[in-house]
Amino acid sequence: MTISRLLRVLPLLLAAGCSGSSPGADDEKVRTKMASDLVECQNDRLALKEKIGELQAEIQKLKAAAAEPAPTDTAKPTETPPHRVAAKKPNEAELSPDAQMAVVQKAAAVAKRNSPRLHACYEKALKHSPDLATVSSVTVRFTVAGNGSASDVVFSKHAPPEMAKCMGKEIAHWQFPTFSGAPVQVETPVSLVAK
Numbered sequence: 001m002t003i004s005r006l007l008r009v010l011p012l013l014l015a016a017g018c019s020g021s022s023p024g025a026d027d028e029k030v031r032t033k034m035a036s037d038l039v040e041c042q043n044d045r046l047a048l049k050e051k052i053g054e055l056q057a058e059i060q061k062l063k064a065a066a067a068e069p070a071p072t073d074t075a076k077p078t079e080t081p082p083h084r085v086a087a088k089k090p091n092e093a094e095l096s097p098d099a100q101m102a103v104v105q106k107a108a109a110v111a112k113r114n115s116p117r118l119h120a121c122y123e124k125a126l127k128h129s130p131d132l133a134t135v136s137s138v139t140v141r142f143t144v145a146g147n148g149s150a151s152d153v154v155f156s157k158h159a160p161p162e163m164a165k166c167m168g169k170e171i172a173h174w175q176f177p178t179f180s181g182a183p184v185q186v187e188t189p190v191s192l193v194a195k
Contacts, residue, residue: 095181106177107144108188114174115190118167122192125163132160141187142171148178152185 095103126132139156153168167190 093181095179095184099179099181100184103144103177103179103184104186104188107142107150107184107186110174110176111140111171111186111188111190114171115192117170118190119192121163121166121170124166125160128162129160132158132163136193137189137191138167139187140167140171140190141185143183143185144176145183146179146181148176150174150176 122132135158138159140153141155142150142153144150150171153164153171155164155167159167
């Protein structure tokens with residue numbers, strides 16, 4: 001029973017208790033109504049109690065999800081993008097840090113030069129996700145093999161799955177400079193703005 005319903009029944013109770021008249025048909029109607037309202041009130045209370053339990057469980061899930069460390073996009077346009085060496089094959093020598101940096105810089109230059117080719121993927125995604133209009137670039141991470149091919153293309157969280165898939169296919173066709181040694185992982189920002 002809601003509070004407003006209880007407030008409506010209270011005057012009836014007071015009137016029945018204070019009237020001093022003998023119990024009659026009106027008193028019986030009041031008691032029946034009160035019993036019905038009491039049952040409804042108890043049912044409402046149980047339903048609310050269940051809802052509170054569900055909401056508390058949902059809050060606990062959200063707190064647990066918030067406690068997990070979120071992946072961060074740490075690449076800054078003014079810094080050299082971070083990189084690491086991908087898994088190497090047994091016959092591939094690991095590159096020196098200077099050689100790795102040279103591969104990363106050349107790969108980043110290829111990505112920058114070819115970024116206008118990704119604009120079609122961006123425009124297509126923009127039709128389905130208008131909020132992408134505020135995104136002018138995304139960070140892409142990929143592995144460059146010694147033969148100059150790219151694989152394992154992954155985008156930052158700003159790229160919707162369909163756009164990332166479209167761009168990944170495009171990047172997989174790009175030719176990067178060849179080198180001798182283990183594959184190198186490259187992370188670089190890619191502009192989505194048409195030039």
